[in-house]
Amino acid sequence: MVNRHVIGAHYGLRDWLLQRITAVVMLVYTIGLVTFLVLAAQATYEGWQTLFSLTWVRVLSTVTVIALLLHAWVGIRDIWMDYVQPLGLRLSLHVATILWLVGNFVYAVKVVWGV
Template identity: 50%
Template sequence: MSTNNIGPKRLVVGAHYGLKEWIIQRITAVVMVVFTIVLLVAYLISGGASYEAWAGLFSNQLMKLLTFLTFLSLFYHAWIGIRDIWMDYIKPVGIRLTLQTLTVLWLVACAAYAAEILWKV
């Protein structure tokens, strides 16, 4: 009996591949939009962009946490996009793995630097 690869009894491999990443990118985008709106409202309420106003805004631990959450969302959002670019356009596995590793290291370093900056203020 031959295998039938057409119709409802076919073997489906990789179904819904990428759906989780698509949803995560939408969630991280919403987090970034909400943060942008919060920042815009804070700017409009404070009436200016002086150093004192921004330092006062970021002296609040909740604002630091929200900002860091936004940075983490940005970095994860970027990881999904860059990873997909590497997977689509870099065919040699060794080069692709190297680029993915360098990308992860760069994004983790950026997250550490963002945390350092936020909690120095």
């Protein structure tokens, strides 16, 4: 009998699940947006404004942006961890990535909520 010892931070399953869940959230949002585009083929700027003035659309858009940023974080973090060996450079890239993703989130909230 093989006795396996699990060592480490257990990132594998958590990250795998996070990637799949965020992908599903983005897929559902994309399907909804494409459905709106197809059904409202002659949509005007006012139609888009009306759609995005609904609170549930804003909340769903914000949740999708969060899912996108988490999805990007896991992917980019794995790239830095796999391919960048010098610890200082890897840490700098992690911090730069986090700052960039937080900046994108702030900008997305400003755009979606009109803050």
